[in-house]
Amino acid sequence: MKIFIPTPLRQYAGGHESVAVEAATVGGALDQLVAAYPAMKKNLYNETDELRSFINIYKGDEDIRYLQNLATPLAENDELTIVPSIAGGAGTANMTGSVAEAAEVSLSNDEVRRYSRHLIMPEFGMEGQKKLKQASVLMIGAGGLGSPLGMYLAAAGIGKIGIVDYDVVDESNLQRQLLHRTADIGKPKSASAKATINSLNPNVEVETYNVPLTSDNALQILSGYDVIADGTDNFPTRYLVNDACVMLRKPNVYGSIFRFEGQVSVFYADSENKYGIKGACYRCLYPEPPPPGLVPSCAEGGVLGVLPGIIGTMQAIETIKLIAGIGEPLINRLLLFDALKMKFRELKLRKNPHCAVCSEHPSVTTLIDYEAFCGMPAHDHIADAALTSSQTQIQTQPSTPMSMQPTNQANGEITVQQLKSRMDAGEDLFIIDVREPNEYQIVKLGGTTLIPLNTVPDNLSKIPKDREVIVHCKMGGRSAKAIEFLKSQGYTNLKNLTGGINAYATEIDKTMPTY
Amino acid sequence: MVKVTVKFFAVGRDITGSDELMLELPEGTTAGEVLIQVKQRYPAFEKVAALLVAVNLDYADTATVLYDGDELAVIPPVSGG
Ligand SMILES: [Zn+2]
Numbered sequence: 001m002k003i004f005i006p007t008p009l010r011q012y013a014g015g016h017e018s019v020a021v022e023a024a025t026v027g028g029a030l031d032q033l034v035a036a037y038p039a040m041k042k043n044l045y046n047e048t049d050e051l052r053s054f055i056n057i058y059k060g061d062e063d064i065r066y067l068q069n070l071a072t073p074l075a076e077n078d079e080l081t082i083v084p085s086i087a088g089g090a091g092t093a094n095m096t097g098s099v100a101e102a103a104e105v106s107l108s109n110d111e112v113r114r115y116s117r118h119l120i121m122p123e124f125g126m127e128g129q130k131k132l133k134q135a136s137v138l139m140i141g142a143g144g145l146g147s148p149l150g151m152y153l154a155a156a157g158i159g160k161i162g163i164v165d166y167d168v169v170d171e172s173n174l175q176r177q178l179l180h181r182t183a184d185i186g187k188p189k190s191a192s193a194k195a196t197i198n199s200l201n202p203n204v205e206v207e208t209y210n211v212p213l214t215s216d217n218a219l220q221i222l223s224g225y226d227v228i229a230d231g232t233d234n235f236p237t238r239y240l241v242n243d244a245c246v247m248l249r250k251p252n253v254y255g256s257i258f259r260f261e262g263q264v265s266v267f268y269a270d271s272e273n274k275y276g277i278k279g280a281c282y283r284c285l286y287p288e289p290p291p292p293g294l295v296p297s298c299a300e301g302g303v304l305g306v307l308p309g310i311i312g313t314m315q316a317i318e319t320i321k322l323i324a325g326i327g328e329p330l331i332n333r334l335l336l337f338d339a340l341k342m343k344f345r346e347l348k349l350r351k352n353p354h355c356a357v358c359s360e361h362p363s364v365t366t367l368i369d370y371e372a373f374c375g376m377p378a379h380d381h382i383a384d385a386a387l388t389s390s391q392t393q394i395q396t397q398p399s400t401p402m403s404m405q406p407t408n409q410a411n412g413e414i415t416v417q418q419l420k421s422r423m424d425a426g427e428d429l430f431i432i433d434v435r436e437p438n439e440y441q442i443v444k445l446g447g448t449t450l451i452p453l454n455t456v457p458d459n460l461s462k463i464p465k466d467r468e469v470i471v472h473c474k475m476g477g478r479s480a481k482a483i484e485f486l487k488s489q490g491y492t493n494l495k496n497l498t499g500g501i502n503a504y505a506t507e508i509d510k511t512m513p514t515y
Numbered sequence: 516m517v518k519v520t521v522k523f524f525a526v527g528r529d530i531t532g533s534d535e536l537m538l539e540l541p542e543g544t545t546a547g548e549v550l551i552q553v554k555q556r557y558p559a560f561e562k563v564a565a566l567l568v569a570v571n572l573d574y575a576d577t578a579t580v581l582y583d584g585d586e587l588a589v590i591p592p593v594s595g596g
Contacts, residue, residue, distance in 0.1 A: 145596045233596035258525045258593035286565040286592045294562055295526050298595040308596070334567075336524065336590070347569045347588070380595075 001074055003033055004081040006274070012039040026057060027070030029080055044082070052127065056083040056325065058276060063328075083274050105130050105159075111203065115157050128324035129157060133203075135323040136160035138225035140213060140241050142193035143167070144298065144308030145231030145255045145315060147179040152316035153204075154197040158323070160205040161197060162225055164213050165189040167379070172515075176305035212378060213237055215367035218244040227319050229253040231312060233297055235289045236370035236378035242267060242282035243367055246358045249273075251322055251329075254282065255315040258295070260304050260339040262311035266318050266330040269351070269358035279331040284352035289374040297380035307339050412483075414470060414495040416504045431470040432463065434482045435501075439474060443512050445501060453478045456485060465491055472497035472504075474515075517542055517583040521549060524590045530559045546570060546587055547577025553589065563591050 002018045013019060014037060023029040034041045046052050057064045058081045064072045074080075107115070107129060118124045137158050139146045142165040153161055167189045169180045177189075184192040190208035197206050209221055213232075222228055222244050230241045230252055238256070245252040249270035256263045268279035296302075314335070321327045334347045357364045371378050422429060433440060433448040440450050451459045453473070463469060469491065471479040476499050483494045497504070505512035521536040528534050531553075538549065546568050554560045567590040568575050581587065 141596045143596050231596045233594065235592070235594045238594060255596070256593045257595040259595075261525050261593065263593060285567050288565045290526075290565055290592055291562050294559075295592060295594060301595070303595055334590075338524075345572060345588075347567075347590075348573045350574045 001029065001076065001078045001080065003029060004079065006082055009040065009043055009082060012043055013037045023074060025070065025074060026059065026064050026072040026080060029074060030057070030070070056274075057081070058083060061276070081276055083276060105133050107133065111157070114201075114203075118156070123326050124324060128326065131324050132157045132320065133159045135227065136162065136225045137227045137229055137319055137323075138162040138164065138222060139229050139231060140164050140237065141231040141233060142177075142179055142189040143173065143231065143233055144176045144257065144303065144305075145312035146193065146229075147177045148309050148312035149229055149231055149255075149316045149319070150179055150193055150197055151200060152313060153319060154201045156316075156320055157201065158204060158320075160207065160225075162207045162209065162221070163190045163193050164209040164211070164221065165193070166210050166212050172299075176303065176308050178309070213240060214378075215240060215369065218367060219248065222250060223248055225250070227251050227253060227322055229255075229315050229319055231255055231308075231315065233299075233380040234374075234378050235295075235376060236374045238282060239289065239373060240367065240370045240378075243357050243364060245269075246281050247365075247367075252282070253315045253318045253322070255308075255311040257298070257303055257307050257311055259301055260307060262307055262337040262339075264311055264314045264318070264330060264335045264337070265333060265349070266322070268329070268331050269355075273331075274325070275329060275331060277331050278351045280349040280351045281355060281358040283357050284355045285334070285349060287352070287356060289376075292374070292376040299380045304339055307337075310337060310339070412493075412495045413498045415498050416507050419470065419497060419504070420508050429470055430464060430467055431472065431497075432482070433501075434471060434473050434478050439515070442515050443501060443505065445472065445504065448472070453482055456482050460489060463491070468493045468495060470495045470497060473500050475500040475502050516540065517544065517581060517585070519544075519549065519581050519584075520586045521553060522586060522588040524588065525593045526563070526591050527560070527589055530557050530563075540581065544581050545577060546575050546579040546581060549581065549587055550577065550589070566591055 002020055004018045005013045005016060010016060019033055019036065021029045021032040023032055030044060034044065044051060044055055051057070051070065059067060059072055059074070059078055064070070107126065112119065115129050118129050119126055135158055137153055139150055139161065142150060142163050150161060150163065169184045169187050169189055169192055171185055173180060174182060179193040179196045180189065188210050190210045194206045194208050197204055211217065213221065218240055228241060228245050228250050230238060232238055232241065242252060245267065246269045251266055251268040251273070254265045254267055267281045269281040271278055273279065318330050322329055332349045334349055336345045336347065351358065353359055356362060431445065431448040433444065433450045434453040434456065436452050437450065449462065451462065463486065471482050471494060473479040476496060479496045479500065483496050486494055502514045505514045516539045519538050519540055521538060523531050523534050538552070540549065550566070550568065569588040569590065570579050570581065571586055
């Protein structure tokens with residue numbers, strides 16, 4: 001049978017890619033390998049002659065740890081593969097890089113005390129901890145997912161953490177983004193995240209990139225890190241990070257959330273990754289982005305604050321496993337979490353042989369314009385136009401003809417000042433609020449009729465045709481759509497409240513909350 | 516006839532107003548044919564260009580034939596962070 005030798009170990013095996021041996025067990029086969037190439041011994045075994053924790057041996061595609069370890073029997077045509085795990089350090093080849101590097105760093109007495117709960121686990125030990133110390137992880141986004149991710153990676157003793165985020169801390173972030181505190185409102189997220197990480201573990205080197213990640217800077221920024229953890233909040237950046245990781249042959253620890261649901265996976269498309277698994281990339285799952293506005297972001301659709309705590313924490317676990325070389329990574333598996341049902345499901349994924357970026361003959365070989373590709377901006381800053389187009393999709397009655405196309409036309413508008421003076425004058429106004437009932441409960445104008453946008457077609461009988469109808473929503477986008485629809489139904493006397501109820505709250509009645 | 520459960524996730528739940536749908540289908544129906552039915556029933560799905568489909572938790576393509584008791588999961592992308 002054959003033993004396949006990984007690139008970094010070939011120098012100890014006469015430069016051979018594989019070595020033929022005759023043995024009845026895995027242990028016997030390795031003994032023969034060491035007999036022929038004594039320099040292999042220190043790379044495979046520790047001082048007590050046990051297989052080093054960062055050396056994985058696969059029989060076929062199965063880890064011998066899940067078989068009978070060194071006693072695993074071998075048949076005539078079995079193939080063994082030696083798979084060393086990440087050794088950390090910079091450079092693109094480090095995931096398959098030199099095993100010997102792990103020995104180059106040492107832990108101080110302080111570090112030994114700090115990380116003792118790692119060190120006493122035989123699966124992890126000093127070797128695992130040194131690998132964390134040597135490793136660098138780049139977090140894309142210091143928001144909901146980046147918060148638990150960054151804090152656990154820092155606590156665990158990752159040597160260097162990079163943070164890419166150019167946003168500033170907003171009050172509405174604090175419900176879930178634990179890296180930031182009330183006092184940080186208005187500060188750059190990257191600076192706030194760095195301060196939190198530094199106070200958690202001063203041993204960690206933190207590098208911040210207070211810039212948008214773009215096709216111009218992505219390869220340069222990502223290339224300095226061993227593992228990339230994608231916790232961004234928008235599709236263009238997700239495709240950018242995916243493609244850059246594929247091109248740089250880096251693992252991408254992916255997490256994404258939506259209201260009460262989350263997804264986690266590890267995209268590791270490098271055909272020579274140490275796991276010997278041809279990993280799917282994000283584009284294998286989703287070759288094309290959804291149309292603009294269909295899938296609401298957190299800012300648009302809301303999110304349960306604890307949810308990124310779960311998903312980001314799982315990203316931290318996967319990142320640490322990749323670096324320490326322990327366990328089974330989430331490659332080619334997509335974990336779906338549903339917080340309301342409290343259910344996990346795992347989907348098996350497969351590399352798409354025609355993937356535009358990670359297949360053998362990719363059509364995308366350089367980074368492209370991802371905002372153009374996705375038809376949306378690379379941030380989730382709220383725009384009511386996006387909110388409205390997403391919510392227009394929320395229909396459960398397909399038979400209803402709805403021709404609500406987004407429009408930027410300034411139809412009949414009424415400003416909040418005009419509305420206020422007409423209300424003060426005691427005019428009898430007919431105002432419809434086309435927001436959702438939960439938004440109506442947050443804040444409302446007095447004397448309005450609530451008819452959520454999607455239900456407008458079913459409630460025409462409630463809307464008079466023979467008088468002026470003022471329509472409002474949160475910021476003016478949905479009400480514009482409602483007006484478009486009402487016009488198509490023969491309404492002529494319509495006014496859109498410019499800026500919606502948020503404008504009313506900021507300009508007229510400061511006791512009203514904005515959201 | 517075969518009975519198939521279609522599971523919806525994320526924005527799919529908003530579009531359909533539920534998280535699953537039971538369908539009775541002629542023998543030999545493919546995942547792609549079910550998607551067409553789902554899109555007819557819920558036109559907003561038409562716009563979701565990229566839908567990941569999995570049959571019995573395993574990655575599937577539109578040609579995958581469905582059998583009695585199969586579960587077809589329809590998973591749109593999500594982007595939040
Ligand atoms: Zn791919």
